[in-house]
Amino acid sequence: DIAEKNWEGLAIGSAISGTVLTVGENVCGIDPESEFDSNGKVINSPELKRRVNLYKEWQQDGYGGIVVQSNVEDSRFGVLEYAIRELGVEIVELKWGQGAKDIGGEIKINDLNRAIEIKKRGYIVLPDPLDPDIQKAFKHGDFKEFERHSRIGMASKEDFLKTVEHLKKVGAKHIFLKTGAYRPVDLAKAIRYSSEADIDLLTIDGAGGGTGMSPWRMMNEWGVPTVYLQSLAYKYAKILADKGHYVPDMAIAGGFTLEDQIFKGLSLGAPYFKLVGMARSPLTACMVGKTIAKKISSGNIPRSIEKYGNDLESIFVEVTDLRKEFKEKVDDIPGSAIGLFSYFKRLEQGLKQLMCGARKFALEYIDRGDITALTQEAASISGIPYVMDIDKQEADKILNSD
Structure with missing residues (x-):
């Protein structure tokens, strides 16, 4: 219930920040007020409707987007068809397994x-x-x-291609696939099948991800760590690209929290990885914002926070800009959303500073040459040059010139 309890902050905070937000699996199946027809297909889910509409209500100038995700159980219920036809959802995501973990959600x-x-x-x-x-x-x-x-998925090429084609006919404008830290052959299938299906985005979730819905040891120790997984994905994507095949935009997830990690993730996967996916850290930002708002309301502000002020506008400096943008409506933005918005602004500013330092003034210019491997093992895994070898030829040329 983590996402449900914090959805107000996630939806409003993401919408006013202009970021894409995904409604995860099993929402309709777990919603106690969901209604199903005689064939077991969902015809009404107040909870899914609430989540989609809350984001849309606060979405600014078309930036970002609300995505509805589907696993095996959701496919049984016809969740994506319901979301597209009844809720006006334009972006849907198929999910193989459980993203960062290899079995069902709990x-x-x-x-x-x-x-x-x-x-x-x-x-x-x-x-x-x-x-x-x-x-x-x-x-x-x-x-x-x-x-x-939740039941596990058993993906096949034929079924995947048929499903993508079906969703396009139903009305989906953009189709994503999310997979995770499984065997390399499964990663190769995900990239190749996504290419053939002409989907818009492939998200790869490394071990180390997860939002607390799975056993702790599974998130920490099962599967392929994010750097290893992304390095494999880069190699596989390059093989297809070199042969002239379409490579969909890719997103990497799995333990990202701060701007330096985002920069490295985009650099390591360039030019194929265009996005970084995050879950636990935005949820944490929402929870912090919600907690601080409650403390302010009760007049019980911790000393460590009280030194910044005794209201949201003093404690969260971004509220001033939000007030300029939303006027009196800013009072409808909950503390959880302000916490998330502030966190995203911190990431934005930090990433801009790192990009400035690298002399890369747009995301499209970030490439693999912007990072180096500090160990021989990291160089071997990633294909990124070892720090003692990087720029060697250029440096020698400068030093040995007359």
Whole structure:
């Protein structure tokens, strides 16, 4: 429920910042107010409608975009078709597996009736809430929570191409694919199939990512770390590009938090990687903004924050610019959104400074020559020159000239 509880901040903060925001998987399936037809297809989901419309309400001048994501369960429910036809969503994302992790998504359920409802919708729920003995044990207090698991995907080229073509016919204007830290052959399939399907964006999520919906050891230790994964993706994309094949724009995710990491991610994957995906850090920014707003409202501001002021405008300097832009409507922007907007502004300013230092005055000019490998191992993995070798020929030429 992390995204649901913080959606107001994520949606408004992303919209006023002009960034793309993705509505994750399983929203309709978990929404207790969702309605389904006789074929099991969703015909109404107040929660998905809330998430999409909140972003659209605050979107500025067409910048950014709201994306609806679909996993195996969502495909059963016809979520993307519903989002396109009923909610006017133009960007959809197919998801192989769980992004940073290689199995299904998990949530915990502490209500028996809720667990039964989700089980009846076709999800895997452990232990089985329909078992009378399990119900008795739960009511007795023998255990406190059920687990909901999502089914894994088994992607094939034919099914993927058919799905993309179907979504285009339904009305999707832009189609994305998200995959993760799996075997290299699966990464090769994702890039090649995306090329053949002519999709708009391929997001690759390295191990180290995840928003807390999976076991901790899985996020930290399973799969391929982000730098390794992106290095493989660069090599595979270059092979296709050198053969004249279309290579979709690519995004890298997996543990990014600050502007120097963003710069390195864009540089390492240039010219194929155009974006960096983030989840945990924006969520953290929303939570911080929400917490500070609550402390201000209750008059219980921590000393470490009170030194900056006792209202949002004093503590978050960006509020002044937001007030110029939104006038009296700025009072409708929650503290969580202000926290996210402020975080994005910090990333923007920091990235501009790094780009200035590299004499790269637009993102399109960032390339692999802007970074160097500090170890031989990093050079071997990434193909980026070792620091003792970079610029060697140019330096020798200067030093040895008459």
